[in-house]
Amino acid sequence: MSEPAISLSDLGYFYRPNQWVLRHCDMCVARGRVFALLGPNGRGKTTLLHLLIGALKPCEGALTVNGRIAFVPQLFEVTFDYTALDMALMGRARKIGLFSQPSRADEAAALAALDRFGLADYAERPFGELSGGQRQLVIFARALVAEADILVLDEPTSALDLENQSLVLERISALARDDGLTIVMTTHHPHHALAVADEALLMRGQGDYLGGRAREILTEDNLCSLYRAPLKRIAFEHDGREIETITPILMAKPARHRSDETLSAE
Numbered sequence: 001m002s003e004p005a006i007s008l009s010d011l012g013y014f015y016r017p018n019q020w021v022l023r024h025c026d027m028c029v030a031r032g033r034v035f036a037l038l039g040p041n042g043r044g045k046t047t048l049l050h051l052l053i054g055a056l057k058p059c060e061g062a063l064t065v066n067g068r069i070a071f072v073p074q075l076f077e078v079t080f081d082y083t084a085l086d087m088a089l090m091g092r093a094r095k096i097g098l099f100s101q102p103s104r105a106d107e108a109a110a111l112a113a114l115d116r117f118g119l120a121d122y123a124e125r126p127f128g129e130l131s132g133g134q135r136q137l138v139i140f141a142r143a144l145v146a147e148a149d150i151l152v153l154d155e156p157t158s159a160l161d162l163e164n165q166s167l168v169l170e171r172i173s174a175l176a177r178d179d180g181l182t183i184v185m186t187t188h189h190p191h192h193a194l195a196v197a198d199e200a201l202l203m204r205g206q207g208d209y210l211g212g213r214a215r216e217i218l219t220e221d222n223l224c225s226l227y228r229a230p231l232k233r234i235a236f237e238h239d240g241r242e243i244e245t246i247t248p249i250l251m252a253k254p255a256r257h258r259s260d261e262t263l264s265a266e
């Protein structure tokens, strides 16, 4: 078996001495797989990503990364007036060097990456004038341009509308399946993890992590206790395909019904 893209063994991290955020965390990500990290707010998902990309150093345990990583953070602002193409070209910064100009090949690679996300027509637009979702997709394209082996994505669908969520999830699958990239992503959407992830890690608490095949561990029981909220995993047929998804059961009463009651009381 080939060496994994990422492996963690007994990993621990704290920001302040002895206030552990992660402890006794084991994880192994095989090459060419999509790996999802799930857990409630504050369980250390982003901290774990920052450890993977080397922005933080483990306080205990071992972490091995085999390959070049590109990081796609959650949506961010830029203060300079870069175009979408400039932003995508930044993925080539390591290749181009500090004082050189991008070559035609660099520009062609950046344009091709933008095109993969349906953004070729936006190449010359100022990045700051794009919608949140479009900006997220440009940052995604930048990671492709970097020719990384491993993409680390922090909530890649959080700023996107339904169509773009679907586009990004489909691209994530294709990047792993067709390009052999390894992908680690955090998500607050278990149905996104079920749709694209081969493996998942449920971050249940400090020192309490459940990892395994996504289809096997994204069960109603595991997810209900993880989020302390009711949800259903359901299967149905769509377009001749068997689909499985996960849906939360939201208990809030729609405002429409409340006003109906108010109206009938009046």
Ligand SMILES: Nc1ncnc2c1ncn2[C@@H]1O[C@H](COP(=O)(O)OP(=O)(O)OP(=O)(O)O)[C@@H](O)[C@H]1O
Pocket (backbone or CB within 6 Å): 015, 016, 021, 039, 040, 041, 042, 043, 044, 045, 046, 047, 048
């Ligand atoms: N720079 C920091 N200094 C001190 N504590 C921090 C820092 N960054 C995060 N933390 C703390 O570490 C814990 C984990 O935070 P982290 O952002 O990794 O969680 P998360 O699972 O990604 O949360 P969310 O789902 O809300 O994004 C939290 O208690 C947070 O307050």
